[in-house]
Amino acid sequence: MNTIQFRTGFPRRPLNHLCFLAWLGSVVLLAISAAPAAAQDWFRTGTGLGVEKARVAVADFAPRSPSAQPLANIFSDVVRGDLEYSGILEVVSKSFYPTQVPSVPSELKHAAWSDPPASAHLVAFGNLAASGNDLAIEAWLYDVRNPSAPAVLGKVYRGEVTDAQIRRFAHQFADEIISRLSGGLPGVASTRIAFVSTRSGNKEIWVMDYDGSTQRPLTSLHSIALTPRWSPDTSRIAFTCYAPAGGFTSAQICIYSLETGKLVTFPRWRGTNSSPSLSPDGSQIMFMSSMHGDPELFVCDPNGGHLKRITYSAGVDTSPAWNPKTGQQVAFVSDRGGIPQLYIMNADGSNAEKLDLADMGYVIDPAWSPNGQLLAFSWRRPDGNYDMYVMDVATRQLVQLTRDAGRNERPSWAPDGRHIVFESTRSGTRQIWTMLADGTQARQLTSQGQNESPNWSSK
Amino acid sequence: MMRSRFSGKAILFCLLASVLLVAACAKKVAPPPPAPPPPPPAPARPTVTLQASSTFIQKGESVTLSWSSTNATQLTLGPGVGTVAPEGSTRVSPEASTTYTITATGPGGSADASARITVAAPPPPPPPAPPAETMEEMFRKNVLDAFFDYDKSDIRPDAREALSRTAQFLRTNAPINVTIEGHCDERGSTEYNLGLGERRAQATKQFLIQLGVAPERMETVSYGKEKPFCTASNEACWQQNRRGHFVPAR
Numbered sequence: 001m002n003t004i005q006f007r008t009g010f011p012r013r014p015l016n017h018l019c020f021l022a023w024l025g026s027v028v029l030l031a032i033s034a035a036p037a038a039a040q041d042w043f044r045t046g047t048g049l050g051v052e053k054a055r056v057a058v059a060d061f062a063p064r065s066p067s068a069q070p071l072a073n074i075f076s077d078v079v080r081g082d083l084e085y086s087g088i089l090e091v092v093s094k095s096f097y098p099t100q101v102p103s104v105p106s107e108l109k110h111a112a113w114s115d116p117p118a119s120a121h122l123v124a125f126g127n128l129a130a131s132g133n134d135l136a137i138e139a140w141l142y143d144v145r146n147p148s149a150p151a152v153l154g155k156v157y158r159g160e161v162t163d164a165q166i167r168r169f170a171h172q173f174a175d176e177i178i179s180r181l182s183g184g185l186p187g188v189a190s191t192r193i194a195f196v197s198t199r200s201g202n203k204e205i206w207v208m209d210y211d212g213s214t215q216r217p218l219t220s221l222h223s224i225a226l227t228p229r230w231s232p233d234t235s236r237i238a239f240t241c242y243a244p245a246g247g248f249t250s251a252q253i254c255i256y257s258l259e260t261g262k263l264v265t266f267p268r269w270r271g272t273n274s275s276p277s278l279s280p281d282g283s284q285i286m287f288m289s290s291m292h293g294d295p296e297l298f299v300c301d302p303n304g305g306h307l308k309r310i311t312y313s314a315g316v317d318t319s320p321a322w323n324p325k326t327g328q329q330v331a332f333v334s335d336r337g338g339i340p341q342l343y344i345m346n347a348d349g350s351n352a353e354k355l356d357l358a359d360m361g362y363v364i365d366p367a368w369s370p371n372g373q374l375l376a377f378s379w380r381r382p383d384g385n386y387d388m389y390v391m392d393v394a395t396r397q398l399v400q401l402t403r404d405a406g407r408n409e410r411p412s413w414a415p416d417g418r419h420i421v422f423e424s425t426r427s428g429t430r431q432i433w434t435m436l437a438d439g440t441q442a443r444q445l446t447s448q449g450q451n452e453s454p455n456w457s458s459k
Numbered sequence: 460m461m462r463s464r465f466s467g468k469a470i471l472f473c474l475l476a477s478v479l480l481v482a483a484c485a486k487k488v489a490p491p492p493p494a495p496p497p498p499p500p501a502p503a504r505p506t507v508t509l510q511a512s513s514t515f516i517q518k519g520e521s522v523t524l525s526w527s528s529t530n531a532t533q534l535t536l537g538p539g540v541g542t543v544a545p546e547g548s549t550r551v552s553p554e555a556s557t558t559y560t561i562t563a564t565g566p567g568g569s570a571d572a573s574a575r576i577t578v579a580a581p582p583p584p585p586p587p588a589p590p591a592e593t594m595e596e597m598f599r600k601n602v603l604d605a606f607f608d609y610d611k612s613d614i615r616p617d618a619r620e621a622l623s624r625t626a627q628f629l630r631t632n633a634p635i636n637v638t639i640e641g642h643c644d645e646r647g648s649t650e651y652n653l654g655l656g657e658r659r660a661q662a663t664k665q666f667l668i669q670l671g672v673a674p675e676r677m678e679t680v681s682y683g684k685e686k687p688f689c690t691a692s693n694e695a696c697w698q699q700n701r702r703g704h705f706v707p708a709r
Contacts, residue, residue, distance in 0.1 A: 203685070224685050226649055240653070247709040248638060250680045251653060272641075272657040272681040275650045288654055290679070293661060295654035316654030333651055339610060340651045364648040378648070409648060453649065 054181050056083055057092040057113055057120040061137070062103030064129035072128040074163065075137060075170045079124060081211060082174030082189040085443075087418060087436055088182050092120050103127040105140055105151065114144040121145055122152065124177060128166075135161045139173050141180070152180060164214055171209070188414040192457045193421055194218075194228040194237050195432050199449030205239055205256065210414070210434075210456070212445030218256055219263075225254070230457045231278045231302075232324075235259055237455075238276035238285060243268065253287055255302075267304035271295075277320045278302070279347070280327045286310065286347075288318040297332060297349070310349040316340070319365060322347065324458070325372025331355075333364050342366050342377055344393070355391065357398070362386075367411045367420075369437070370458075376401075376411035376420055376437075388422055390437065401439035412456045413437070421445075421454040502566035505531040509561045509572040517579050521552035524559055524574065531563035531570075553578055598635070598707055601628035605663045605703040610647070612658035614666050618703075622663065625705065626670035636708035639663050641681040642688070644697035649683060656681030663703030678708065 058080045063072040084091045098112040102125045113120045126139035141153035153176055157169040168190065175187030188210050197206045200217060205228045208215040218237065219225050226240040241254035251272040255264040271290030278285055286299045297310040297317045311317040313336040323329040331344050337354060341363045345352035357363060357379065364386075365378040375393055380386045388401040388408045402408040406425035413420055414434075421434045424442075430450045435442040505528060512523040525548035528534055534543045537560055540551070551559070558575045592600075603621035605614060614622065629635060641656030641663075660679035668674050688704075689696035 224682075226653075226685070248678050248680075250678070251682075271679060272653055272660075274653045274681075288650070290654075290657045290661065290681075295657050316651060316658060318654045319648070319650045333648070335610070335651070335655075340647065362647065362651075364651055 053088065053090040054121050055090045055092050055119060056122045056124065056177070056181075057097060057118055058083065059097065059101045059123060059125035061125065061139070062101060062127040064127055065131070068128050068130045071130055071135070071161070071166055074166050075128055078167050078170035078211075078213075079174045079177075082171060082187070083177060085189075085211065085419075085441075086174075086178045086182075086187065086416075087441065088178065088185065092118050101125065104138070105142065108142055108144070110142070110144040110147040122177075122181075124153075124173070130161045133161050135159050135165060135169075137166075137169055137173075141177055153177065167209065167213060185418075186415050186459070188416050188419060188456075191415060191459065192234070193412075193432065193445070193454050194230060194457070195446070195451055195454040196226055196228065197446070197449050197451045199451075205237060206451075207237075207258075208445065212432075212443075215446065215448075218258070219254075221254075223249070227275050227453055228455050229277050230455055232280055232282045232458050234457045234459055236264065236302075238278060238287075240274040240276070253285070265303075275318050275320065277322060279322045280324045284347075286320040286322065286330060288316075288320075297330075299347075310347075311345075311352070312349075313352075321366045321368055323368050323372045324370055325368075329372075331366035331368065331375055333366065340364055342375070355393075355396075365410050367413055369413050370415055370417045374437075376413065378409040378411065378422075388420070388439075399438070401435065401437075410453050412454055414456045415458050419456075421456050423452045423454060503530045504567040505529060505563040505565035505570050507531060507534065507561055507563035507570050507572045509536075509559065509574045511559070511574040511576055514575060515577045515579065516553075518554065519552070521550045522576055523548050523550050526561050526572070528561075528563045530567055531565040533564045534561060535564075536561045551576070594632075594635070595707070597628070597632075598705075601625070602637070602705045604705060605659075605666070606698060607659050607701040607703070609644070609697070609701065610655065612655065612662045614662055618663075619666070622666050623670060626667050626672050629667065629672045629676065630670075636676045637678075638706045638708050639677055639679045640686075640704040640706060641679065641683075642686065642700050642702050642704060643684045644700045645684050645687065645692065646697070647684070649685075652683035653681050656683045659701070659703050 058076055061072040061076045063069040080091055083089060096117040100109060102108040113123045122141055123144050124141045129136045137157040139155045140151050143149050143152055155173055159165045171189035174189040178187035179185060191210045192207050193210060194205060194207050196203050202222050203224045204217050205219045205225045206215060206217050221241060223242040228237045228239040230237055235258055237256045239254055240251055242249050243252045245268060251274050252268050253266055253273050253276045255266050257264050269289055269291040273287060273289045276285050276287040284299045285302060286297055288295050289298050294314060295316045295318060297320055298307060299310055300307045315335045317332060317334045319333040321331045328347055329344055330347050331342060333340050334343050339362060342355040343352050359381045361382050362380045363377055367376045373393060374390050376388060376390045378386045379389050386407045386409050387403055388411050390399045390401060408422055408424045411420045411422045418437055419434055420437050421432060423430055424433045427444060430452050431444055432446045432451045432454045433442050433444050507526060507528040509524060509526045516522050527546040531545055534545060536543050540549060553576055556577045558573050560571055560573045563570045602625045605618035605622050639660045641660030643652040643656045647655060660681055664677045664679055687700045689699040
């Protein structure tokens with residue numbers, strides 16, 4: 001498989017005035033207080049500045065042979081789904097499309113797309129050929145309101161004829177479009193979500209595409225696997241496993257390599273070891289261990305060497321989360337104050353400080369946004385159920401993302417900083433959902449068995 | 460034409476066979492019936508007697524049944540014996556009290572005689588020694604779990620009592636090592652509960668150390684909320700799940 005970029009207009013400058021404005025419009029500060037001083041990058045979710053989002057049409061990709069028709073349909077549908085999901089642009093409804101569908105740029109009739117009812121600003125189109133096991137997709141993005149302009153994007157994708165490969169290419173193309181139209185925002189269409197599922201009878205680690213497709217098991221340990229966390233390079237997943245040794249089973253840290261499809265050798269320690277979390281540079285793993293008695297936080301190398309204790313306080317210290325931007329701060333859960341609450345400390349354990357909230361109640365599951373400024377977490381206020389909140393750590397401003405919809409826990413941010421994956425019981429069983437970081441556009445990704453503990457890959 | 464000729468032959472053959480058959484039969488029935496014999500004298504009515512060598516036996520013993528008869532052509536002794544000679548004896552060993560009946564049948568009619576054997580239950584055997592309690596049963600009876608308050612790992616008064624009994628057993632059964640599992644109810648997070656369950660297992664272990672159980676005989680493991688004893692969402696069930704649970708080490 002390879003990708004070739006060709007005939008691309010405006011290679012390094014913001015694509016055109018309109019799209020640039022649309023991008024600006026999409027960078028919106030969610031108003032959480034009247035204080036204009038809080039004007040930082042908050043959630044990039046809506047417009048709200050009166051600037052319309054870019055309207056993008058995705059024409060049905062033309063099959064080069066009749067047998068390629070279903071494959072072309074998958075490609076078009078996945079690109080459309082990815083663009084809609086991004087939240088930064090508006091996908092033109094298919095019912096407004098002109099009947100003539102271009103398969104190559106010479107067939108594109110700009111006005112047919114830019115005029116009402118489509119009123120598109122940009123059109124993605126192309127063709128798909130499948131002969132034997134060889135897949136070839138040509139894909140373009142054109143600014144139809146500017147007929148003289150060259151292609152905004154032109155891509156060729158070659159690979160094997162498999163459903164998963166076509167989806168991968170569609171996600172890549174969608175991410176290219178999103179990155180172009182947003183001025184470099186990373187798309188999430190190629191990302192994956194690790195999670196725990198009971199559907200095979202035991203809790204095992206599973207992985208799926210960001211949109212819930214191609215759900216597949218990674219582990220088959222037939223015991224209890226919990227708390228998966230991606231390594232920053234997405235080559236490994238660290239998790240909590242129950243491993244027998246010498247007739248005694250205990251909770252240990254397990255590390256699965258997606259490259260070899262096997263567990264990596266990692267030391268065992270006494271007591272309960274759980275909740276591993278990798279530092280943003282991948283050089284350290286922090287985890288909870290009771291190897292010295294009380295459950296405390298420890299760090300070690302990715303191979304288990306250079307073990308060092310980090311916390312010294314009576315009670316449980318767990319759920320470490322490294323600040324992905326700085327790598328210098330760790331948010332964690334501790335009940336040193338009586339009940340589980342959030343604390344932030346330096347990565348060496350110094351300067352632990354409690355994140356004070358107005359009410360009491362359990363506060364758990366800290367998750368940093370990719371820009372290292374926001375903490376998502378789950379909070380059960382004294383009178384309610386677990387709901388998700390996001391706090392601006394610098395200002396302590398707080399937004400509630402879920403309410404009156406079952407138990408909502410375990411947030412994890414997408415690398416675009418605009419989406420959050422979490423587990424919720426709102427549908428009656430525990431399932432994985434995503435939503436925009438302002439709490440809107442909730443989407444259910446799983447439905448088979450009980451599914452929990454999602455973790456979004458960083459790329 | 461062919462068909463009717465064949466049919467004609469068959470009919471001819473059948474006719475011939477019938478004639479021959481009739482002729483043969485006619486030969487047999489031909490002699491006249493003999494004159495009926497004079498009526499015999501009325502046969503004597505049969506008699507029968509049945510005696511048991513003992514009418515009261517212990518279960519497992521046997522008894523001899525003897526009988527004699529006159530004018531009988533057939534004698535049936537029951538239950539369970541069958542046709543017998545006109546005079547004789549047999550040993551029976553009934554399991555339970557039984558009435559034996561002998562029926563004599565002859566040309567003059569039939570006659571019965573009975574003998575009841577009462578079988579006493581055997582004296583109760585000496586009660587068997589109660590099966591030795593297995594170590595597993597003793598463990599289950601004497602090693603008691605410690606239960607905890609919500610989000611707490613302090614040993615409560617009821618847990619002190621339970622653990623005192625547990626310690627007593629473990630002190631006197633030195634070869635037994637245990638795993639102490641810490642469990643939690645469903646309300647906390649998976650990760651926090653793994654820590655809390657460990658705290659409960661540790662608190663249980665520390666209390667037993669104070670009561671004289673050697674620390675190296677006890678391993679701790681937390682299952683958090685992953686292996687609940689009870690799955691309903693109410694306090695009675697949650698209490699069942701907040702515990703330090705003992706499992707004999709293998």
